[in-house]
Amino acid sequence: MRRILLLVLILCSVAGCALAGVLQLPDGLKQISEECFCGDTSLDAVIIPDAVTEIGERAFADSSLSEIWIPASVTYIADNAFEGVEGVLLYTPASSPAESWAENQSNVSLSMPASWFTTQKNADGTVTITKYIGPEDADNLLIPGYIDGKRVTKIGASAFYMQTGLTGNLRIPQGVTEVGDWAFYGCSGLDGILTLPDSLEKIGTSAFADCTSLRCTTLDLHSTAQIGALAFCGCASLTGALTIPEGTEEIAIGAFSGCGFNGTLTLPDSLTIIGENAFSECSGLKGSLDLPENLTRIGGYAFYGCKKLTGSLVLPQNLKSIGTYAFAGCSGLTGDVTIPGTVSLIDCYAFSGAGFKGKLTLSEGVTGVMEYAFFGSKFTGDLVIPSSMKEIFAYAFFGSSFSGNLILSEGVKSVGDYAFAESGLSGTLTMPGDAENHRQVRLCGYRFVRRADDPRQARRNPRGRVPEYPL
Numbered sequence: 001m002r003r004i005l006l007l008v009l010i011l012c013s014v015a016g017c018a019l020a021g022v023l024q025l026p027d028g029l030k031q032i033s034e035e036c037f038c039g040d041t042s043l044d045a046v047i048i049p050d051a052v053t054e055i056g057e058r059a060f061a062d063s064s065l066s067e068i069w070i071p072a073s074v075t076y077i078a079d080n081a082f083e084g085v086e087g088v089l090l091y092t093p094a095s096s097p098a099e100s101w102a103e104n105q106s107n108v109s110l111s112m113p114a115s116w117f118t119t120q121k122n123a124d125g126t127v128t129i130t131k132y133i134g135p136e137d138a139d140n141l142l143i144p145g146y147i148d149g150k151r152v153t154k155i156g157a158s159a160f161y162m163q164t165g166l167t168g169n170l171r172i173p174q175g176v177t178e179v180g181d182w183a184f185y186g187c188s189g190l191d192g193i194l195t196l197p198d199s200l201e202k203i204g205t206s207a208f209a210d211c212t213s214l215r216c217t218t219l220d221l222h223s224t225a226q227i228g229a230l231a232f233c234g235c236a237s238l239t240g241a242l243t244i245p246e247g248t249e250e251i252a253i254g255a256f257s258g259c260g261f262n263g264t265l266t267l268p269d270s271l272t273i274i275g276e277n278a279f280s281e282c283s284g285l286k287g288s289l290d291l292p293e294n295l296t297r298i299g300g301y302a303f304y305g306c307k308k309l310t311g312s313l314v315l316p317q318n319l320k321s322i323g324t325y326a327f328a329g330c331s332g333l334t335g336d337v338t339i340p341g342t343v344s345l346i347d348c349y350a351f352s353g354a355g356f357k358g359k360l361t362l363s364e365g366v367t368g369v370m371e372y373a374f375f376g377s378k379f380t381g382d383l384v385i386p387s388s389m390k391e392i393f394a395y396a397f398f399g400s401s402f403s404g405n406l407i408l409s410e411g412v413k414s415v416g417d418y419a420f421a422e423s424g425l426s427g428t429l430t431m432p433g434d435a436e437n438h439r440q441v442r443l444c445g446y447r448f449v450r451r452a453d454d455p456r457q458a459r460r461n462p463r464g465r466v467p468e469y470p471l
Helices: 002-014 097-102 455-460
Strands: 022-024 045-047 067-069 088-091 108-110 117-121 127-132 139-142 150-155 167-171 337-339 360-362 383-385 406-408 428-430 441-443 446-448 468-470
Touching: 097 108, 108 139, 117 150, 360 383
Parallel strands: 022 045, 045 067, 067 088, 088 108, 127 150, 139 167, 337 360, 383 406, 406 428
Antiparallel strands: 117 127, 428 468, 441 446
């Protein structure tokens, strides 16, 4: 019987009865016999015609089936018909025998009816879900992978926007390649597990933002390389580790800001830009932070408040920009830090409140340190300012804990108010003889006033001499 059925299916497929991606069994079929599709790893979706009344023992067991249409005419389904198949999505009329049978099957879930969605046909024959029009209080958002026999490949912009009454799990079906901007924004009632397909390529701006109760123990992004701004912002119940897929070149603004991840963060070698607030307030992320060599820009607040990241911070040699508050509040980071010479300007508060306990090295090429850039950091040892440095702004190193000498190289033209105040520096201050217009600087309780137009200073510091002062 199985061989006869398979032959019929092959002939029917040749005749055009099989839809793209869907196996549509031929009309006139009465029964799906025992082990008919057992172990078939080519199956994805199957449509059973109305004449079928019976699905036999292990008919689809150990297959790759993910979705199936079972009509109301089917009155008998063996309990082990789908044995060994994970996560089958069932489409069947309300109050049908198949619906009652599915209630006792742990691996079979009832899909939402197609009538709960409006769709738009795509040029390739697939469809985009454009709007949810079903009950406001539906439980378990199991989105169908096929509607009217057509593959769903996109969830449109704002399709489920602010559907706060929806509860339970959210399952994006296999075959979907894009979740549009604001698609599930503000669905705060969804409190089950988020499941994303490995077919997903793009997640739009704010697609899952403020889905505050949506859960997962590990967010599996598969090979999704395009993740939009604020995509998961505020998803505080997403936990576990986070791995950004290889091929991702940019993590957009606020993409994971305020998420509840409490495992490690893995970044791909392909990454070149980490946008503003990308991981800000992800206070549970832990372990070492390994930045890829191709990284060129770290935006403002990128890792702000990630206090459980630990170990040393190695900044890649291709890095050109570190934004304001980029590592502020990363109190768990320890060890040495070297700012590469490719970073010209260190922005305001970039490392304020970080927990570094080793040596800070400012490489040749760094030209400026902005206000409060290293405020309250825990560096130790000497602080050598490179000859490329032009300006150190007010409070740049205020409240840090250096324990050695301070050497200002000859390129420094301006040091702002209280730039090194309460910084723990002791020993000797070496000042360049040609520094211009140094304003009042407070060094560990001492005030050092030097102005280029002060003749007394000029006499004490003849041209070509590098003066030293006790700290």
